Amino acid sequence: MTGNVRTAYRSMIRLQKLARTRHEMELSRLNAQFAVMEEENGTLFKMQDEQFEGNASFVPVHIIIRRLDANKILQTQLSAHIAGETRDLLKVSRMLDILNNRLSAFERASLRTEEAMEIDEHVGHLLAKHAI
DSSP states (O other): OOOHHHHHHHHHHHHHHHHHHHHHHHHHHHHHHHHHHHHHHHHHHHHHHHTTTTTOOOOOHHHHHHHHHHHHHHHHHHHHHHHHHHHHHHHHHHHHHHHHHHHHHHHHHHHHHHHHHHHHHHHHHHHHHHHO
16 A cells, blocks of 8 residues: 555656656746847847948838837747746646655655554564563
8 A cells, every 4th residue: 555655656746847847948948039039139229229320221120110019029928928837837846845745754654654563563572472
């Protein structure tokens, strides 16, 4: 019975670790996408500044502004996804901690039970020797 419970806890822990890894990878991907978008915005602002300084630019200003607006909307959506993914990662991490704690508590309780049974058996043998 204790082996089944231990195996169940370990299986749940393994699944939670996989879920945590998936959330970490997704969060990393979203952060990288956000960083690329910020870099693109920096380049677009630089192109816009060059346009207003009189340097010839091959991209019209209205296209730059349209792209900056589109990036702003995408960044807002990405920020919401990042916040949600971070929240989900924290939930999975908390669940993993809880499962690890429960497994440790179960193993400690199993060890105490085994030790108590060994002590009872030893005491039984000692009492049986003196009874003879």
